[in-house]
Amino acid sequence: QKEVEQDPGPLSVPEGAIVSLNCTYSNSAFQYFMWYRQYSRKGPELLMYTYSSGNKEDGRFTAQVDKSSKYISLFIRDSQPSDSATYLCAMTRTSYDKVIFGPGTSLSVIP
Amino acid sequence: DSGVTQTPKHLITATGQRVTLRCSPRSGDLSVYWYQQSLDQGLQFLIQYYNGEERAKGNILERFSAQQFPDLHSELNLSSLELGDSALYFCASSVTDNQPQHFGDGTRLSIL
Numbered sequence: 390q391k392e393v394e395q396d397p398g399p400l401s402v403p404e405g406a407i408v409s410l411n412c413t414y415s416n417s418a419f420q421y422f423m424w425y426r427q428y429s430r431k432g433p434e435l436l437m438y439t440y441s442s443g444n445k446e447d448g449r450f451t452a453q454v455d456k457s458s459k460y461i462s463l464f465i466r467d468s469q470p471s472d473s474a475t476y477l478c479a480m481t482r483t484s485y486d487k488v489i490f491g492p493g494t495s496l497s498v499i500p
Numbered sequence: 501d502s503g504v505t506q507t508p509k510h511l512i513t514a515t516g517q518r519v520t521l522r523c524s525p526r527s528g529d530l531s532v533y534w535y536q537q538s539l540d541q542g543l544q545f546l547i548q549y550y551n552g553e554e555r556a557k558g559n560i561l562e563r564f565s566a567q568q569f570p571d572l573h574s575e576l577n578l579s580s581l582e583l584g585d586s587a588l589y590f591c592a593s594s595v596t597d598n599q600p601q602h603f604g605d606g607t608r609l610s611i612l
Contacts, residue, residue: 423600432502432590432603433543477543487556488601490543 395491408465412478419480427475468498504604518579525593532574538587
């Protein structure tokens, strides 16, 4: 079993839809959680960075962490074609530890 | 633009050869990280340097080595290249040796 799992998709939604992207993990020691967006032929771009459980909102993006279920989510409201990309979840035990990335979910937002 | 610069963008070479990938971190960042991304393995951590010193090692092969120079730029050296080394190699940097990391746009390495 991999440490971090994501549904690879592809996920296709119409413009304006609410998108839910999810990751599950096996190591209960993970405390720092991140979401990266990666466009084709580009490097991952940090979207959200959260510590421990709870919600964090930034514009159209909301990150949720449920440590009891070892489950994290990224919600995208009012999705746009420019949101079409691969979304990678990532996590680490401490802020000084190596980061473990999920395999990514490919998202397409159709105009 | 993340501020992390990687050169070259593309590299095509043959098996058995040696290549050097270069990374300039964001201004002010002391930590540099190297990752390999392939279709079947995803994004894999290779090695981290902090202010010139090796800080952490991941799944880095013995044929690979890296260093960080006094001006904080870093180089990843890949030798005795094999077909399976074909991948995207990313560099990331952060202010100190904690998160979050900011990524460059990678070097695409193709081994023929």
